[in-house]
């Protein structure tokens with residue numbers, strides 16, 4: 001299963017839960033920006049309302065062809081949309097071992113906030129560790 005299918009199935013799973021009456025909000029919760037070329041989906045970005053005031057969580061992004069600017073373009077679209085809606089902050093959480101995600105978000109002016117024991121990963125010694133990173137983009141700082 002590739003990243004696109006995996007992420008797509010996770011979103012479909014959440015949608016099914018909502019269809020069965022499990023609802024977090026009365027309004028639509030998940031939003032998607034798609035990169036479609038000649039009717040073919042080349043990438044997508046999923047986001048939802050964030051946990052803080054005026055914030056948005058970018059919780060999934062994947063592209064078919066890497067390093068062609070598709071990821072940057074999807075995030076730029078989200079930033080423009082959020083800025084016009086008065087959103088102050090966008091954040092994303094990725095596994096600490098996902099170095100590509102780290103390079104990507106940092107190239108897009110997100111700052112990295114290490115998260116200790118977020119996913120419950122243990123070291124070989126059974127110790128808790130920084131297993132996730134939150135990437136934060138302040139729209140007022142870098143509009």
Ligand SMILES: CC(C)(COP(=O)(O)OP(=O)(O)OC[C@H]1O[C@@H](n2cnc3c(N)ncnc32)[C@H](O)[C@@H]1OP(=O)(O)O)[C@@H](O)C(=O)NCCC(=O)NCCS
Nearest residue numbers: 060061062063066067068069070071072100101103104107
């Ligand atoms: C993360 C992801 C969406 C990036 O999309 P992309 O279209 O390949 O990224 P872009 O081409 O827009 O890259 C923008 C910048 O990010 C950085 N970057 C992206 N991929 C990188 C890599 N593999 N290594 C180093 N830097 C990278 C570069 O600075 C790049 O600019 P440049 O190409 O001019 O040097 C893509 O790698 C992906 O689909 N990954 C699998 C899913 C995933 O892990 N998602 C993130 C966690 S939710």
